[in-house]
Amino acid sequence: MERKALISQPTNLYREPSRPARKSAPGPRGLPVLGNIPEVRSKGGLIQFYSQAHRDYGDVVRIRMGPVDQYLIVHPDHVRHVLVANRQNYWKGAAMQRVKLLLGNGLFTSEGAFWQRQRRLMQPGFTPRGVTQFGGAMVELIERTLARWQAPARNGAALDIGQEMMTLTMGIIAETMLSIDLTRDDVVGQAADAGRAFAYMLEFVSAQSASAFSWPLWVPTPANRRFKAASALIQDFLGGVVRERRAQHERHGPQQQDLLDTLLSARDDTTGEVMDDAQVYDEVITIFFAGHETTAQALSWAWYLLAKHPDAESRLHEEVDRVLGGRTPTLSDLPNLPYARWVVEETMRLYPPAWIFVREPYQDDEIGGYPIPAKSMIVLSPYLTHRHPAHWDQPEQFEPARFAPEQAAKRHHYAYFPFGGGPRTCIGNHFALQEAHLAVAMIAQRYRLRLAKPETIEPKMAGTLRPSKPVWMRVEQRAGIGR
Numbered sequence: 047m048e049r050k051a052l053i054s055q056p057t058n059l060y061r062e063p064s065r066p067a068r069k070s071a072p073g074p075r076g077l078p079v080l081g082n083i084p085e086v087r088s089k090g091g092l093i094q095f096y097s098q099a100h101r102d103y104g105d106v107v108r109i110r111m112g113p114v115d116q117y118l119i120v121h122p123d124h125v126r127h128v129l130v131a132n133r134q135n136y137w138k139g140a141a142m143q144r145v146k147l148l149l150g151n152g153l154f155t156s157e158g159a160f161w162q163r164q165r166r167l168m169q170p171g172f173t174p175r176g177v178t179q180f181g182g183a184m185v186e187l188i189e190r191t192l193a194r195w196q197a198p199a200r201n202g203a204a205l206d207i208g209q210e211m212m213t214l215t216m217g218i219i220a221e222t223m224l225s226i227d228l229t230r231d232d233v234v235g236q237a238a239d240a241g242r243a244f245a246y247m248l249e250f251v252s253a254q255s256a257s258a259f260s261w262p263l264w265v266p267t268p269a270n271r272r273f274k275a276a277s278a279l280i281q282d283f284l285g286g287v288v289r290e291r292r293a294q295h296e297r298h299g300p301q302q303q304d305l306l307d308t309l310l311s312a313r314d315d316t317t318g319e320v321m322d323d324a325q326v327y328d329e330v331i332t333i334f335f336a337g338h339e340t341t342a343q344a345l346s347w348a349w350y351l352l353a354k355h356p357d358a359e360s361r362l363h364e365e366v367d368r369v370l371g372g373r374t375p376t377l378s379d380l381p382n383l384p385y386a387r388w389v390v391e392e393t394m395r396l397y398p399p400a401w402i403f404v405r406e407p408y409q410d411d412e413i414g415g416y417p418i419p420a421k422s423m424i425v426l427s428p429y430l431t432h433r434h435p436a437h438w439d440q441p442e443q444f445e446p447a448r449f450a451p452e453q454a455a456k457r458h459h460y461a462y463f464p465f466g467g468g469p470r471t472c473i474g475n476h477f478a479l480q481e482a483h484l485a486v487a488m489i490a491q492r493y494r495l496r497l498a499k500p501e502t503i504e505p506k507m508a509g510t511l512r513p514s515k516p517v518w519m520r521v522e523q524r525a526g527i528g529r
């Protein structure tokens with residue numbers, strides 16, 4: 047099967063009827079050569095810089111990051127234009143070369159006919175119905191976390207909640223997609239090292255994307271050497287998983303019926319060839335990391351926000367106690383636990399793990415009446431659109447009930463897009479929502495989480511939107527029926 051991304055040129059480009067575009071979009075002036083790069087640092091980082099740019103210049107802002115012309119697009123109409131209405135004119139762009147250092151040429155980074163074929167192959171396991179097969183494994187792994195927390199609940203030891211959520215979601219993705227139990231003695235250490243290695247690689251790639259200059263990887267700087275060592279460690283772990291399963295396949299055929307079996311069994315429609323190990327590896331590393339890091343960040347923010355908002359926390363506790371009465375939930379309980387779901391959705395409104403993502407136009411376009419040149423970089427930011435004052439009442443407030451159906455129906459569809467939109471929408475959105483919904487309900491049923499120190503934690507951009515420092519929390523066993 048061919049590994050190269052096939053980038054199809056656009057046909058039938060859609061254009062919104064509007065007046066002829068003349069004036070370039072407004073934006074901060076910046077310096078010659080460096081453009082606005084120095085301001086990113088002086089404003090305290092990219093989040094602050096883009097937020098200020100939106101406040102000062104509006105819904106379409108032109109930003110110059112060294113040689114790259116960026117357009118920050120915030121209005122939901124314009125988000126829909128890029129992701130849906132005129133999507134044939136946009137691809138993920140040259141910026142994906144850096145992400146390929148992390149995820150290879152897998153589903154996240156590939157393009158064109160090749161991407162489409164891989165997506166079609168993997169899609170069935172990720173539909174709302176497809177993900178129900180993972181409900182049992184999700185519940186079991188969340189229960190193991192609850193059991194592990196009995197000792198800290200008794201002795202009052204504080205937990206790094208980000209690390210706890212990462213262990214949980216990594217365990218779930220390994221079990222459901224690769225049929226690996228990460229608590230097994232022979233993988234437990236390797237998996238934890240791989241998690242740390244990936245966190246470093248994500249920070250490295252995200253720092254590179256934000257800086258005007260970086261040494262090519264072959265230059266042995268300390269950061270490059272550490273990046274290569276981290277990459278080798280992950281290859282060792284996940285490459286070993288792929289090789290071992292391939293050997294099992296050849297001896298006994300597919301045994302597990304998981305994503306890895308699907309990838310190894312797939313045959314190209316025209317050539318009949320199977321995917322080589324390198325391609326299977328790229329799809330596996332993509333699903334393994336895209337499939338746990340983001341959900342772990344969302345859950346960590348949820349516990350932080352609930353601890354800061356006792357009213358919302360009480361309403362959640364009341365709901366899980368009334369609906370579940372102390373018993374372990376199954377998937378059929380989820381529709382009766384709407385508040386737990388709104389907590390997840392509202393958390394991802396304020397702290398969307400994928401807080402920005404980018405596109406590149408093949409041809410000149412026009413957005414909001416401004417010209418958008420081919421090959422510029424379009425920056426879409428769920429973080430900013432989710433706080434757009436024209437689309438959200440009191441956007442800075444944590445208010446889960448705004449996701450009640452009658453309220454959500456009044457909003458612009460693209461005022462909220464934590465999973466992106468159009469054909470490149472996150473393949474794991476139903477998986478992530480089911481997992482986070484169960485985790486919030488089951489953890490809140492058993493424990494109350496308190497911040498170890500009464501502090502305010504700011505978000506930091508490190509590939510995904512993470513807490514700027516570890517969130518230390520104490521877990522208190524809740525009194526109640528059947529526990």
Ligand code: HEM
Pocket residue numbers: 138153154155165332333336337338340341344398399400403404463464465466467469470471472473474475477478
């Ligand atoms: C809260 C959790 C998650 C969030 C916020 C999230 C967010 C996103 C976003 C915004 C995109 C689109 C990026 C773009 O258009 O450039 C995306 C794509 C993707 N996500 Fe997720 N994701 C989450 C969970 C997951 C899970 C659980 C999986 C896998 C099990 C996953 C796998 C992927 C893959 C493979 C893509 C690329 C899809 C394609 O282009 O066809 N994600 N995700």
